[in-house]
Amino acid sequence: MEILWILIAFICGLLAVQVSLPPLVGFLAAGFVLNLIGVEENDLLRQLADVGITLLLFTIGLKLRLADLVKTEVWAGGLVHISLWCVVVVSSLLLAGFLSAPLVGDLSPLGTSLVAFALGFSSTVCVVKLLEDSGELRTRHGKLALSILVVQDIVAVVFLAIAAGETPSVYAPLLILLIFTAPLLKSLLNRAGHDEMLPLAGFLLALGGYQLFELCGVKGDLGALVIGMMLSGHSKANELSKSLLSFKDIFLIAFFLSIGLAALPTLETFAIAVVILGLLVLKFMIFIGVFAILRLRARTIFLSALALTNYSEFGLIVAYISNQAGWLSSQWLMIIAVASAMSFVVTSTLYPRAHSLYQQHKEKLKEWETKRHLPEDIFDWPREVEILVIGLGRVGRGAFSALYERVGSRAWGMDAKAELVMRLQASGMHVFTGDGENADLWEAVDTEQIKLVLLALPSIKDAASILKQLRAAGFQGAIAGIARYEDDRQALLEAGVDHVFNFFTEAGVGFAEDSLALVKSQSRASGSMAR
Known part of the structure; x- marks a missing residue:
């Protein structure tokens, strides 16, 4: 039965x-x-x-x-x-x-x-x-x-x-x-x-x-x-x-x-x-x-x-x-x-x-909105943002740190997790709280000053959703993303991301190049010892 x-x-x-x-x-x-x-x-x-x-x-x-x-x-x-x-x-x-x-x-x-x-x-x-x-x-x-x-x-x-x-x-x-x-x-x-x-x-x-x-x-x-x-x-x-x-x-x-x-x-x-x-x-x-x-x-x-x-x-x-x-x-x-x-x-x-x-x-x-919004719905946006990293996990923090060393305060990080942002702010990082999937946020800010957005998110759906909100708000700058698999990379490119960094492929290339450099350095050291 x-x-x-x-x-x-x-x-x-x-x-x-x-x-x-x-x-x-x-x-x-x-x-x-x-x-x-x-x-x-x-x-x-x-x-x-x-x-x-x-x-x-x-x-x-x-x-x-x-x-x-x-x-x-x-x-x-x-x-x-x-x-x-x-x-x-x-x-x-x-x-x-x-x-x-x-x-x-x-x-x-x-x-x-x-x-x-x-x-x-x-x-x-x-x-x-x-x-x-x-x-x-x-x-x-x-x-x-x-x-x-x-x-x-x-x-x-x-x-x-x-x-x-x-x-x-x-x-x-x-x-x-x-x-x-x-x-x-x-x-x-x-x-x-x-x-x-x-x-x-x-x-x-x-x-x-x-x-x-x-x-x-x-x-x-x-x-x-x-x-x-x-x-x-x-x-x-x-x-x-x-x-x-x-x-x-x-x-x-x-x-x-x-x-x-x-x-x-x-x-x-x-x-x-x-x-x-x-x-x-x-x-x-x-x-x-x-x-x-x-x-x-x-x-x-x-x-x-x-x-x-x-x-x-x-x-x-x-x-x-x-x-x-x-x-x-x-x-x-x-x-x-x-x-x-x-x-x-x-x-x-x-x-x-x-x-x-x-x-x-x-x-x-x-007409149903009240004039006074909840604190979570009031967007405190830094004025000098030119490069924005969305998602402050390990990859996002690494990307932000590298960008901050090069361009200084023009780079900012944003994450929806308020507790994480508070910890990073306490360590001196230029980050703020914001939900990239909230269309009201993008409608409330001037996106013309932003030249580059990095979507450092583990979820392809989340990244695609933020991309949709950005484009709907009239954002004209460049957008980069990350992906673990080739089909995810293709999905982001088809959604309109300008460049996608593939974790496994590009990390593997970097690993191979560093390893070859190690072999070359050892060869030079061996040659030096032979002389």
Whole structure:
């Protein structure tokens, strides 16, 4: 029977990809297909789904920076939005129930609240995929959207912990001592290397955190999130997240299949799902209003709101848990599942056009801006910049130091990481904080004085995104970049970079020339000794 799950999931996922939809839309459809042909959910599928959810929370924790979450626009934006959404949707459902709308009138007050709550989340899987594909994970709006998602996920995890209905044991307060194990966990990650031991370490840490919290009477998913957060600042956190990506996605397929196996949508439930899909307009407008009140810039407001305007796999998890607890009927689980799948289609269709949509409505959207911007959105640009190095990792710092020795204060470095910039400034380097992927930054500065930009970034997508923003702002100077592989080099050249330094090829040439010089010097020394 397991091969049938895989076959149907593959076929439906492949069909979804062919029409430019997220594969998870196909996986939800696969669950319905399996249900239709008489396949029933079993313990194996439930266990695989649980592992998928645990890995999802662990990888979210790996990307979580507390410094981002404590920003007012993040925690207030996430909490205020979901609160307003729940008030409006609960009111709408109660009104529909009073008017005897099909199925809505059967909802209990608790069920009504749970439906609104489940629909309040945005899809981590869908949003991350869209931002990755567009190279916008590190942009101002991308980081804001991801941080809002984490706030929503924390709210969901708290709900899951409460929904478990378990009283924490007397040992639960001791979990706070986990903070002192962070050095040990990071040392374990260092020793795991880079190959198959790294994802295995990830499984150990995620499932170990899950089991530890379960033993203390606390929802295990919260343990996976906490352990991930403890490792979020580690140098290998991003590598670990990438190594677990395929495993997480595979296990989550079981979760989406289990949703479809719970029940089949009827014409009536499908019609209600379409009506709920229309509420996305309301969700978008609430995001716009909340972000505007929190003094964000118009571009950030629009792009973040558009990315977050969908329903969530976490909402499905909330609905699924509520259904298992007997608080929500299988029909409403199906309605939320169908509405979520359709919302993924809407977002996947609209977001690739987000920047052109913003340009079309830019003047109206600017009216939502307040006169006072957040400190992060005020750009302090040095006046004498002629050569700019973007990205101050090891390569970027090396390039900047070499340029500074030759041209002095005309060379400046820029990086989006404020903590790194502060350290480099303390050592006397001419650097400043700035996000090259933020189009508002380039619109706010005069790029005519800049003659050369060096894109010293490890991500080709990030470099291509900055290049696009520079050209859109009218930059006419020269642009150089770095690449590790030949296909990356070609991609940057095709994107419009004037010169690309290939790490391996050009470093290899330099290594060979230095080695030959060593041979020549030894030959001269031998000849001298012979004489």
